Amino acid sequence: MVGKLSHSRLMCRHPPLQCLVLKAFTAGTVPSFADVVMNFASNEISEDNIVDQLKYAGFRIVFCGDDTWFRLFPKRFENGSEGTVSFFVNDYTEVDNNVTLCMERKLKEERIEDWDVMILHYLGLDHIGHSLGGDHERLDVKLKEMDSVIKKLHSEMSELVGTDFWMVVLGDHGMTEAGGHGGSSMRETSVPLVFIDGMQERANWFTDSVSDPSEPMGSAEQIDLVPTIASLMDTAVPVNSIGVNLLPYILYDSRHQSDLRVILSMVQNARRFISLKAPNNEALMWCVERSTGVLRRYCLDGRVLRGEKEIVVKMCMKALRLAQENFLASHTLLNLPLIISTMLISFMMTVCSLILVVRKHYPSPISVFLSIFGWRDRHRAHAKDGLPRMFGENISSIFAAVLFALQVAMFFASSLVEEEHDLQYFFFSSCLIIIFATKVRRALRRRRLLRKFVIRESISDDEIEDRRSTFS
Missing domain, CATH: 3.40.720.10 (Alkaline Phosphatase, subunit A)
Structure with missing residues (x-):
C-alpha cells in the first residue's frame, strides 16, 4: 500500500x-x-x-x-x-x-x-x-x-x-x-x-x-507530535512545547541532507529545553556542542562520520527524554499543603452551611442534602413540607444518605470528568421528583381535611335546626 x-x-x-x-x-x-x-x-x-x-x-x-x-x-x-x-x-x-x-x-x-x-x-x-x-x-x-x-x-x-x-x-x-x-x-x-x-x-x-x-519506535508522548511535524514542514516549534522530536526515528534516508536535518533538529530541541530551564542542562549542552561539531565538520569536509553521528544521536535522544521526563514530572507535582488547606476550608464552609440550615429550619434529610449543593437559599425543605410527612423519617433519611454517598463515591470514578453529569442528572431529577411528590401529597391532604371540615360543619348545622324544632 x-x-x-x-x-x-x-x-x-x-x-x-x-x-x-x-x-x-x-x-x-x-x-x-x-x-x-x-x-x-x-x-x-x-x-x-x-x-x-x-x-x-x-x-x-x-x-x-x-x-x-x-x-x-x-x-x-x-x-x-x-x-x-x-x-x-x-x-x-x-x-x-x-x-x-x-x-x-x-x-x-x-x-x-x-x-x-x-x-x-x-x-x-x-x-x-x-x-x-x-x-x-x-x-x-x-x-x-x-x-x-x-x-x-x-x-x-x-x-x-x-x-x-x-x-x-x-x-x-x-x-x-x-x-x-x-x-x-x-x-x-x-x-x-x-x-x-x-x-x-x-x-x-x-x-x-x-x-x-x-x-x-516504542512509546512516545502525544506532545512529541508538535516538534516532529514542525521539522517535517520546516516551521518554527511552538515556544512552550516540551515534546521530543521524533525525526531520528522516522527519517532513515542515506543522504547526508537527512543526517544533517536530524542532527539540526536535535540541536534545536536541546536549545529549547535549555531555555525552559531543564534540570539536566549539562547533558543538553553536551548535545548542542557535539552536534554543532558534527555540523561544522560536514561544512568543512563535506561528510559526516557515521560512528560519531550514531553516538551523538543516541546520547542526545537520551538527554532529551530525561529532560522531558523532568518537565512532565514537574507538571504532576502536587502542592499537598495547599490541597489540605483547601479541603479544610471546604469542610468548614459545608459545616457552616449545615448549621445555618439547622438553626433556621427543621433539619429534614432533604434540606441537609440540598444544602450540600449550595441550594440553601433557593430550596428549603421545611418541617411541614419535608419528607417525614410523606414517607416517614426513616425512609427519607435513607434516601438522603444514599444520594449523599453516591455524590461522594462519584469522585472516585475512573471517568469522573466525562461521566459525572449522568449522576448529577439523576441527583437533581430525584430531588425534583421528591419535592413534586411532597407538594402533591400536601395538596391532597389539605383537600381531604377541607372536605371533612365542610361535612362536619354541615352536620352541626342540621343538628342545631333539629333541636330548635324539637324545643319549639
Missing part, C-alpha cells in the same frame, strides 16, 4: 478528553487542571501552537471533521473546510461519510493546488464506543473502513503529487471496555501513531541501536 512507515504508541499524560488532547498535540504542552474545567467550554487556544505556526509559514490548511477544531482554531482554515457535529453519539456512519466526501472533494485534480495541509478528524470510532461499548464487533468494521480511507488517500496523493508528501495517522484517545474515556487506564491513554512516507524507496541509514524502521 505505502512506502516506508514508522509506527509508535502515544501516551497521554492528562485526562484523555478531546479538547485536552487537541491542545497536547497542537501546542506541545501538558494541559493543567484549569484546562480540564474549561474543556466543556471549548474556548479558543490562545497559546502558540503548530496550527498557527503552519499558518504563519504560509501553508494553506483545510479541515474536514469534528467542528471542535473550528472553536479551538477560528479563522485558521481555508474556505471550503467542513465541520461535522459531534453531539449525536449514536451516529457513527453519516458523520464519517461526510468527512470522506469532504476529503474526496479536496483531492480532485483541480483543487489539489488549493491547499498544503489537510486535517481529517473522524468521529465514528469514538461514537461506537460511547453508544455500543469498547469491545463491540462494530469496531472491527469501522477500523476496516478507516484502513480503506487511508489506502485511498495515499493512492490519490501518489497519483496527484508523486512521492513528495507525508501522512500522519493517530488516535486522540483510547476507550475502556464500556466505551468511555477520561481515566488513566492503559486502554484510555494509549493510542497508535503511524508516519507514512510518500517515498517509495528509502534506505535505512540508522543502526539498530537507534531505530529499526521495520520495528515500532
Whole structure:
C-alpha cells in the first residue's frame, strides 16, 4: 500500500478528553487542571501552537471533521473546510461519510493546488464506543473502513503529487471496555501513531541501536507530535512545547541532507529545553556542542562520520527524554499543603452551611442534602413540607444518605470528568421528583381535611335546626 512507515504508541499524560488532547498535540504542552474545567467550554487556544505556526509559514490548511477544531482554531482554515457535529453519539456512519466526501472533494485534480495541509478528524470510532461499548464487533468494521480511507488517500496523493508528501495517522484517545474515556487506564491513554512516507524507496541509514524502521519506535508522548511535524514542514516549534522530536526515528534516508536535518533538529530541541530551564542542562549542552561539531565538520569536509553521528544521536535522544521526563514530572507535582488547606476550608464552609440550615429550619434529610449543593437559599425543605410527612423519617433519611454517598463515591470514578453529569442528572431529577411528590401529597391532604371540615360543619348545622324544632 505505502512506502516506508514508522509506527509508535502515544501516551497521554492528562485526562484523555478531546479538547485536552487537541491542545497536547497542537501546542506541545501538558494541559493543567484549569484546562480540564474549561474543556466543556471549548474556548479558543490562545497559546502558540503548530496550527498557527503552519499558518504563519504560509501553508494553506483545510479541515474536514469534528467542528471542535473550528472553536479551538477560528479563522485558521481555508474556505471550503467542513465541520461535522459531534453531539449525536449514536451516529457513527453519516458523520464519517461526510468527512470522506469532504476529503474526496479536496483531492480532485483541480483543487489539489488549493491547499498544503489537510486535517481529517473522524468521529465514528469514538461514537461506537460511547453508544455500543469498547469491545463491540462494530469496531472491527469501522477500523476496516478507516484502513480503506487511508489506502485511498495515499493512492490519490501518489497519483496527484508523486512521492513528495507525508501522512500522519493517530488516535486522540483510547476507550475502556464500556466505551468511555477520561481515566488513566492503559486502554484510555494509549493510542497508535503511524508516519507514512510518500517515498517509495528509502534506505535505512540508522543502526539498530537507534531505530529499526521495520520495528515500532516504542512509546512516545502525544506532545512529541508538535516538534516532529514542525521539522517535517520546516516551521518554527511552538515556544512552550516540551515534546521530543521524533525525526531520528522516522527519517532513515542515506543522504547526508537527512543526517544533517536530524542532527539540526536535535540541536534545536536541546536549545529549547535549555531555555525552559531543564534540570539536566549539562547533558543538553553536551548535545548542542557535539552536534554543532558534527555540523561544522560536514561544512568543512563535506561528510559526516557515521560512528560519531550514531553516538551523538543516541546520547542526545537520551538527554532529551530525561529532560522531558523532568518537565512532565514537574507538571504532576502536587502542592499537598495547599490541597489540605483547601479541603479544610471546604469542610468548614459545608459545616457552616449545615448549621445555618439547622438553626433556621427543621433539619429534614432533604434540606441537609440540598444544602450540600449550595441550594440553601433557593430550596428549603421545611418541617411541614419535608419528607417525614410523606414517607416517614426513616425512609427519607435513607434516601438522603444514599444520594449523599453516591455524590461522594462519584469522585472516585475512573471517568469522573466525562461521566459525572449522568449522576448529577439523576441527583437533581430525584430531588425534583421528591419535592413534586411532597407538594402533591400536601395538596391532597389539605383537600381531604377541607372536605371533612365542610361535612362536619354541615352536620352541626342540621343538628342545631333539629333541636330548635324539637324545643319549639
